[in-house]
Amino acid sequence: MSHLPHLIAKLENHAEWVKRLVLVGQKSWHTPLQKGGWSPAEVIHHFHRWDDFARNYRFIPFLAGRATFTAGAHAKFNEQSEREVRDGLGKEAIIVQCLKSRYALIETVEKLREEAWEQTLTIGDHDLSIHTYLQGVIEHDRHHREQIEQFFSLEQQGKLPMVNITERCGEELPMNLLLLADPEQAMIERYLSGGLGFLAEVEGTPVGVIVLKDKGQGLFEVNIAVAEQEQGKGYGKLLLLHGIHVALKRGADRIEIGTGNSSIGQLALYQRCGFSITAVDKDFFTKHYREPIVEQGIRCEHMIRLAQDLK
Ligand code: COA
DSSP states (O other): OOOHHHHHHHHHHHHHHHHHGGGSOHHHHTSOSSTTSOOHHHHHHHHHHHHHHHIIIIIHHHHTTOOEEOSOTTHHHHHHHHHHHHTTOOHHHHHHHHHHHHHHHHHHHTTOOGGGTTOEEEETTEEEEHHHHHHHHHHHHHHHHHHHHHHHHHSGGGOOOOEEEEEEOGGGSOHHHHHHHOSOHHHHHHHHTTOEEEEEEETTEEEEEEEEEEEETTEEEEEEEEOGGGTTSSHHHHHHHHHHHHHHHTTOSEEEEEEETTOHHHHHHHHHTTOEEEEEETTHHHHHOSSOOEETTEEOOOEEEEEEEOO
């Protein structure tokens, strides 16, 4: 029987859990789990180095026919993780990095043939199967997840709101929310057609939407909105990370988002979630929108395009 679907599901569950930690408050995110120990920020950040290490120094060489490895080569990357968190790397960037490394690992693990699973690899003095090695990665995930969950049940204020995100077709997405992101209904209809929609709900009430559009050649474009009375609670960040997660699951190479020059909060949010400015579409809003748009006293004229590589 194939072990693979079961193990991949566990690797993916971990990504799903990490993504939801974006709702954790800043104070809890940086509080040590125990005296003198790591905070959730440091624990989550070190996952991506473990995944990159497993992929680059174990699975990829193993797939190329190597079976003998030196032990202990990973000690220094725990220190690197601590340093980057101390230097101010944000929660969203840490989580995005963790998701990217996890899906790169999954893509590599999926290349293993069934007969390779029980093949022996030697790490230092230890002989183990690649299956046992991967179970070690999953055990490492589980250990830290329990540690963090225990911390949050002790830290009452750290408890996360239950946000349910489900895939929906275009007609099931509330138009009033979509209009917040784009006042032109014709523009909305264009990106809804063939788009992949998701609705976020809290206790059955819609709080936000995200739509991903497959533009071909591995590129996904994103549109996002959160209900006005629900803004500033972290749902936008969670939905954006959800969009990145869906694009990774679908093997996308790159993800894009656009916003107006006057949307200062959105520009901050997108860059915190790993997007970089790639282009300015001069006069996009003055050319394509009938009504003038003004935000915080700034006339919205140009489209700022942002993107990030997923591989
Ligand atoms: N300076 C710095 N950061 C800012 C900021 C500012 N002036 N304004 C917002 N931000 C960033 C911060 O990263 C903030 O996170 P923090 O609370 O940790 O500081 C984050 O924005 C807000 O995150 P969150 O609460 O998750 O966002 P949200 O739930 O309010 O959703 C939008 C964000 C953009 C989806 C929401 O405001 C919205 O729907 N707006 C109208 C529609 C829209 O503009 N859609 C996008 C079209 S391009």
